[in-house]
Amino acid sequence: MSYVAPVKDMKFVIKELAGLNTLNQLPGCEDATEDTVDAILEENAKFCGDVLAPLNWSGDVEHSVRHADGSVTTPKGFKEAFKQFGEGGWQGLHHPVDFGGQGLPKLVATTGIEMINSANLSFALCPLLSDGAIEAILLTGTEQQRATYLPNMVSAKWTGTMNLTEPQAGSDLSLVRSRAVPQPDASYRISGQKIFITWGEHDMAENLVHLVLARTPTAPAGVKGISLFICPKFLVNPDGSLGKRNDVFCASIEHKLGIKASPTAVLVFGDGKGEVGVGADGTAGAVGYLVGEENRGLEYMFIMMNAARFAVGMQGVAVAERAYQKAVSFARDRVQGRAVEGSAAAVTIIHHPDVRRMLMTMRALTEAARATGYIAAAASDAAHHHPDAAVRADNQAFYEYLVPIVKGFSTEMSLEVASLGVQVHGGMGFIEETGAAQYYRDARILTIYEGTTAIQANDLVGRKTARDGGKTAKAIIAQVRSTEAELAASNHADLKVICDQLGRASKALEDAVEFVAGSAKSDIRAVYAGSVPYLMLAGVVIGGWNMARAALVAQAKIAAGTEAEKRDPFYAAKIKTARFYADHILTRAGGLRASIVGGAEGVLALSEEQF
Amino acid sequence: MASLVIAEHDNASLKGATLNTVTAAVKCGGDVHVLVAGSNCGAAAAAAAQIAGVSKVLVADAPHFADALAENVAAQVVSMAAAYSHILAPATANGKNILPRVAALLDCQQISEIIAVEAPDTFVRPIYAGNALATVQSSDAKKIITVRTTGFDGAAATGGSAAVETVAAQGDAGISAFIGREVAKSERPELAGAKIIVSGGRGMGSGENFKILEPLADKLGAAMGASRAAVDAGFVPNDWQVGQTGKIVAPTLYIAVGISGAIQHLAGMKDSKTIVAINKDPEAPIFSVADYGIVGDLFTLVPELIAELG
Amino acid sequence: MKVLVPVKRVVDYNVKVRVKADQTGVETANVKMSMNPFDEIAVEEAMRLKEAGIATEVIAVSCGVAACGETLRTALAIGADRAILVETDADLQPLAVAKLLAAVCKKEGPGLVILGKQAIDDDANQTGQMLAALMGWPQATFASKVTIADGKAQVTREVDGGLETIKINLPAIVTTDLRLNEPRYVTLPNIMKAKKKPMENHKPADLGVDVAPRLKTLKVTEPPKRSAGIKVPDIKTLVDKLKNEAKVI
Numbered sequence A: 001m002s003y004v005a006p007v008k009d010m011k012f013v014i015k016e017l018a019g020l021n022t023l024n025q026l027p028g029c030e031d032a033t034e035d036t037v038d039a040i041l042e043e044n045a046k047f048c049g050d051v052l053a054p055l056n057w058s059g060d061v062e063h064s065v066r067h068a069d070g071s072v073t074t075p076k077g078f079k080e081a082f083k084q085f086g087e088g089g090w091q092g093l094h095h096p097v098d099f100g101g102q103g104l105p106k107l108v109a110t111t112g113i114e115m116i117n118s119a120n121l122s123f124a125l126c127p128l129l130s131d132g133a134i135e136a137i138l139l140t141g142t143e144q145q146r147a148t149y150l151p152n153m154v155s156a157k158w159t160g161t162m163n164l165t166e167p168q169a170g171s172d173l174s175l176v177r178s179r180a181v182p183q184p185d186a187s188y189r190i191s192g193q194k195i196f197i198t199w200g201e202h203d204m205a206e207n208l209v210h211l212v213l214a215r216t217p218t219a220p221a222g223v224k225g226i227s228l229f230i231c232p233k234f235l236v237n238p239d240g241s242l243g244k245r246n247d248v249f250c251a252s253i254e255h256k257l258g259i260k261a262s263p264t265a266v267l268v269f270g271d272g273k274g275e276v277g278v279g280a281d282g283t284a285g286a287v288g289y290l291v292g293e294e295n296r297g298l299e300y301m302f303i304m305m306n307a308a309r310f311a312v313g314m315q316g317v318a319v320a321e322r323a324y325q326k327a328v329s330f331a332r333d334r335v336q337g338r339a340v341e342g343s344a345a346a347v348t349i350i351h352h353p354d355v356r357r358m359l360m361t362m363r364a365l366t367e368a369a370r371a372t373g374y375i376a377a378a379a380s381d382a383a384h385h386h387p388d389a390a391v392r393a394d395n396q397a398f399y400e401y402l403v404p405i406v407k408g409f410s411t412e413m414s415l416e417v418a419s420l421g422v423q424v425h426g427g428m429g430f431i432e433e434t435g436a437a438q439y440y441r442d443a444r445i446l447t448i449y450e451g452t453t454a455i456q457a458n459d460l461v462g463r464k465t466a467r468d469g470g471k472t473a474k475a476i477i478a479q480v481r482s483t484e485a486e487l488a489a490s491n492h493a494d495l496k497v498i499c500d501q502l503g504r505a506s507k508a509l510e511d512a513v514e515f516v517a518g519s520a521k522s523d524i525r526a527v528y529a530g531s532v533p534y535l536m537l538a539g540v541v542i543g544g545w546n547m548a549r550a551a552l553v554a555q556a557k558i559a560a561g562t563e564a565e566k567r568d569p570f571y572a573a574k575i576k577t578a579r580f581y582a583d584h585i586l587t588r589a590g591g592l593r594a595s596i597v598g599g600a601e602g603v604l605a606l607s608e609e610q611f
Numbered sequence B: 001m002a003s004l005v006i007a008e009h010d011n012a013s014l015k016g017a018t019l020n021t022v023t024a025a026v027k028c029g030g031d032v033h034v035l036v037a038g039s040n041c042g043a044a045a046a047a048a049a050q051i052a053g054v055s056k057v058l059v060a061d062a063p064h065f066a067d068a069l070a071e072n073v074a075a076q077v078v079s080m081a082a083a084y085s086h087i088l089a090p091a092t093a094n095g096k097n098i099l100p101r102v103a104a105l106l107d108c109q110q111i112s113e114i115i116a117v118e119a120p121d122t123f124v125r126p127i128y129a130g131n132a133l134a135t136v137q138s139s140d141a142k143k144i145i146t147v148r149t150t151g152f153d154g155a156a157a158t159g160g161s162a163a164v165e166t167v168a169a170q171g172d173a174g175i176s177a178f179i180g181r182e183v184a185k186s187e188r189p190e191l192a193g194a195k196i197i198v199s200g201g202r203g204m205g206s207g208e209n210f211k212i213l214e215p216l217a218d219k220l221g222a223a224m225g226a227s228r229a230a231v232d233a234g235f236v237p238n239d240w241q242v243g244q245t246g247k248i249v250a251p252t253l254y255i256a257v258g259i260s261g262a263i264q265h266l267a268g269m270k271d272s273k274t275i276v277a278i279n280k281d282p283e284a285p286i287f288s289v290a291d292y293g294i295v296g297d298l299f300t301l302v303p304e305l306i307a308e309l310g
Numbered sequence C: 001m002k003v004l005v006p007v008k009r010v011v012d013y014n015v016k017v018r019v020k021a022d023q024t025g026v027e028t029a030n031v032k033m034s035m036n037p038f039d040e041i042a043v044e045e046a047m048r049l050k051e052a053g054i055a056t057e058v059i060a061v062s063c064g065v066a067a068c069g070e071t072l073r074t075a076l077a078i079g080a081d082r083a084i085l086v087e088t089d090a091d092l093q094p095l096a097v098a099k100l101l102a103a104v105c106k107k108e109g110p111g112l113v114i115l116g117k118q119a120i121d122d123d124a125n126q127t128g129q130m131l132a133a134l135m136g137w138p139q140a141t142f143a144s145k146v147t148i149a150d151g152k153a154q155v156t157r158e159v160d161g162g163l164e165t166i167k168i169n170l171p172a173i174v175t176t177d178l179r180l181n182e183p184r185y186v187t188l189p190n191i192m193k194a195k196k197k198p199m200e201n202h203k204p205a206d207l208g209v210d211v212a213p214r215l216k217t218l219k220v221t222e223p224p225k226r227s228a229g230i231k232v233p234d235i236k237t238l239v240d241k242l243k244n245e246a247k248v249i
């Protein structure tokens, strides 16, 4: 089997670190009992491992293909697998029961996001984008819009897309130019070109529901003049059946470094094709419907952005996990070189200390990022479901602080992990058919779309740190300190080392927060020069904190758990992985701190001409 | 103390599995009797009487025993059970079908698929698909046993001269009926679950040449597989590929023909019970995992192998 | 017609079992457990009979420790209507399980019981046949096709060297072989529904069954290791080795 979901670690993190059994006491989360969640993980793991994972490599080789009529064919097996995915109800994990979903907490949904993306990142993007579109319609759509689109989207009969990017508008969406002209019947006619639209055209669903950012003729310039529209591939008749083909067509799909099975489309709106003719006022364009209020499109996008960015962060964890599994299985098999301490014959490479170092780096980073992602998800659930408004607010702040870290740190670390994955394979790693290179190529998009790492770091610096004077960041550091106190109280040798390194690292983060919050006004360029290092530092420390918490739980299980727990090698391995993280990853904190606090000079000194 | 062996036969002839079962029965101690329950099964009974070590052959001949329906045969065995301390059947589809029914009717816990007799009440049997061996001791008055034929050599088919006795046939239970039989189709088993796999590599040279493996596969009832190199070269379809990115297989016998043994391929088949490699390069890595390697030209060795298998 | 499907909780198919150092058995603590794969096929077959309008109710039964409840939940998530757990910590051997199932059959009066042909832990291949004997019902083991009509089941069985078809009166016992069907993937909505389906709990004593083991396991050992590979000089030797040493042909 090419991918086996790490169900045991997932369950551990959900239960012991993210507090499933506290969460499922909250109103609206009662269904997420431990045994139900276990069953969901097991069954989803089977589906992802047996059905989706085997299509990962073949999808990469075949990739999606566009035809002259603008239609797109997905690789062999994708369509059937997507049908199974829909029939399995997996799109509905997190979505409301009213529209056919199961309304389960984000924490549970997050395990699903991880598994499906580990199994097949290209495939998983389709439901991931649908999630975004469903969120958007839920959040801002009218009763009628929800009734028209959501049941079919939640059942994955239809899929959704997010049409934001245009050639001149990527990181900066205020530059969006697509036009939306209101019609007497309250619909709009939309024209313009969108690029890089993930799963913007394909053959896996009966209908595609595009969510499109565009400007109305009267809109003010800039961020406050962009509206959000639903623009279905086929119009939907009042009885729910599919009607005319809308005037939105795929002009081309991109040739990419990775995620090749996922069609990335150029979509042209209002090219005079399809069956919808022109509007009553003679305006050409695709038929679209306003969601929410005019000119508030970007604002809505920002609310949804948290969910989408979070999901991309989990893609990072996912691809890292898959790369790790592959590297481990290769390292167990490949025989090369004698042991440094001497051996009669050549040994499997997993015996070599440096291969161990690489595998442990991969493992520790992945486990830490998983833990950070899952506790963020649990915080989001508490922010929605907790009866106490103050608790909700605290959790929301915590979640929002973590989102750019989950996105930025997990995806950046996935590049490191996937690269190490190639390295573990030696020459075979560089050979495509081995498969390790695919994870590396696939991972490469993750730090770019849904906002580059720089954009995440800007968010972390500006909105999440400077704006509240570092209050949220310091509250998190205080939590790290209380974990340090627990570690300090232990006599366990590994926990003591972890305590030491975590203490130094949290101090480094504290210094960085002081600097960011303190200098944001006085020396803004210097602060932003260290924005990505600050994001990475926060990621390193929060990951280390979670690994330390995991080690404490594991130690307690070994010392005072059931007989089976005491002997469970999982817990011993958890402590050693946390120990590794402390010595090898947390130690990065000092370097990052130095770059942030004192490194701006070198970043900014050269004039443009000197480059 | 005596043992009753339930013969595996098709009325006209006795099946080899009976011989291995007789050996197991002899090891349990005491006389060995053989039951031939069938219809017009005189020939099978006569053959049973020849088996070395058998002292008596009991024949239950009736039309409703013709097709070894479990309900009827089990009732017959139970009617005769009083005289025996051990009742054994080969662990064939038939034996496995009938004997647990006998055991339950006698309120005994059957011991399945033994591979060794340690004592008249103590036996060794594989569990967990052969990944562990359990030594078990039975406290039942009668030991009801199925015998894995590969665990025991066959008794000599001739040399014995047992008395053949007819026993009263029990009636037809009348709750089951035989409809028909289809002899195995020549269609090959699926790669994934196959017990035997014949696999070809780049050394086959062409898709056309894979044809020489077909009679070998047919003879062994094997599935056919291939290395990635052979699939990439277009010799055979994708779904034949064994290896890390293809199918992972663990048959009891894997015959690798013209496969060098790239690590990716090994990952897909290294758990096979017995691996045979045929390759002209004595240094090919496949030999490092093969139980039996033979160095030479596959185009002469494969036909030889087919001929030798008879 | 009610269909009863006994399911067993076993060490997961993908786990490579390890023999315990003290030779008392294999390591089952901290090992992933799942439904016996042949039993999944049995549940699937029962579901198909229900979907075809032949079965009116599918009841899953499991005998063993409390955690067998999880296996029953899986059966419920595949689609069984309700479940019965016969809970005991005793070491259950096939005859004891067959007796427990017979007691359940007497209470429930199913028209058909579908079991896996064997469990992948003890590889015994007995329970179905034993249950048939205890109930006095006909049996169709190793089924690769089942058709129900006119109060009878026509079953194609996988036998040595081919297939055989028999017709048996109902009520009856069927045991499944691998090719009977391909079990479906459990859907999320069905997992959620399974939570609310009823699960009865019984103890062997309530059913009046003595489950004392009849076989004592004296020891469990590793099978002999594969001997280092050899090169053989010719085909004759090869075939001889395969027949008489490896015993694989």
Ligand SMILES: Cc1cc2nc3c(=O)[nH]c(=O)nc-3n(C[C@H](O)[C@H](O)[C@H](O)COP(=O)(O)OP(=O)(O)OC[C@H]3O[C@@H](n4cnc5c(N)ncnc54)[C@H](O)[C@@H]3O)c2cc1C
Pocket (backbone or CB within 6 Å): A129, A162, A163, A164, A165, A169, A170, A171, A172, A195, A196, A197, A198, A199, A256, A264, A445, A448, A449, A450, A451, A452, A453, A454, A455, A458
């Ligand atoms: C495969 C793929 C799939 C995609 N899917 C979708 C989709 O489904 N829907 C959609 O709408 N879009 C999609 N995109 C678009 C994607 O979100 C953008 O490419 C991304 O946001 C970056 O924008 P850009 O390409 O214009 O790069 P630019 O914004 O031009 O960025 C170039 C560089 O400048 C840096 N930079 C830019 N602005 C700043 C700043 N303010 N501060 C610091 N650094 C800055 C960036 O970090 C980057 O390094 C996809 C892109 C790809 C490649």
